[in-house]
Amino acid sequence: MKSQTDIRELAHELKDTLITISPFIEKHTAIVCLDCKKVCCADKHGRFGNDDIAFLTALEVDIPHQPIDREETAACRYMTETGCSLQRWMRPYRCTLFFCTPLLKSLEQDDPKLYRAFDDYFQHLISLRTQLTGKNW
Numbered sequence: 822m823k824s825q826t827d828i829r830e831l832a833h834e835l836k837d838t839l840i841t842i843s844p845f846i847e848k849h850t851a852i853v854c855l856d857c858k859k860v861c862c863a864d865k866h867g868r869f870g871n872d873d874i875a876f877l878t879a880l881e882v883d884i885p886h887q888p889i890d891r892e893e894t895a896a897c898r899y900m901t902e903t904g905c906s907l908q909r910w911m912r913p914y915r916c917t918l919f920f921c922t923p924l925l926k927s928l929e930q931d932d933p934k935l936y937r938a939f940d941d942y943f944q945h946l947i948s949l950r951t952q953l954t955g956k957n958w
């Protein structure tokens with residue numbers, strides 16, 4: 822059983838890791854998402870699960886406002902003309918975990934050292950999230 826201090830420390834480390842990897846992902850979403858014909862950001866993906874809420878609660882941040890009157894298939898409540906309005910660490914975890922094929926290819930074609938460093942951080946991210954939630958996804 823983890824103490825509140827352990828949970829808080831894990832949550833902060835997870836937040837820091839999300840902040841670290843975000844620019845590399847953003848670099849590639851800026852390349853591939855502009856021309857996307859089937860944007861993946863449906864509202865159902867922007868809804869916080871219990872584990873996302875537990876993570877934000879451990880960080881003592883407010884849960885973003887969640888309107889309840891949107892269709893699951895409508896554009897995500899956090900989508901704006903300039904992209905997602907939430908910083909990556911505040912988004913539902915599934916938003917960072919999802920890579921469509923063009924995005925994955927774009928990441929893999931970056932400088933091999935950069936990609937390897939990103940992959941290492943990403944494995945660390947998954948490990949932290951698993952430790953925090955007890956679930957390995």
Ligand code: SF4
Pocket residue numbers: 850853854857858859860861862920921922923924
């Ligand atoms: S991540 Fe992939 S599916 Fe989602 S908007 Fe970008 S290109 Fe489209």
Ligand code: SF4
Pocket residue numbers: 861862863866867897898899900904905906907912913916
């Ligand atoms: S929270 Fe952001 S990244 Fe996630 S589905 Fe909504 S707009 Fe897309």
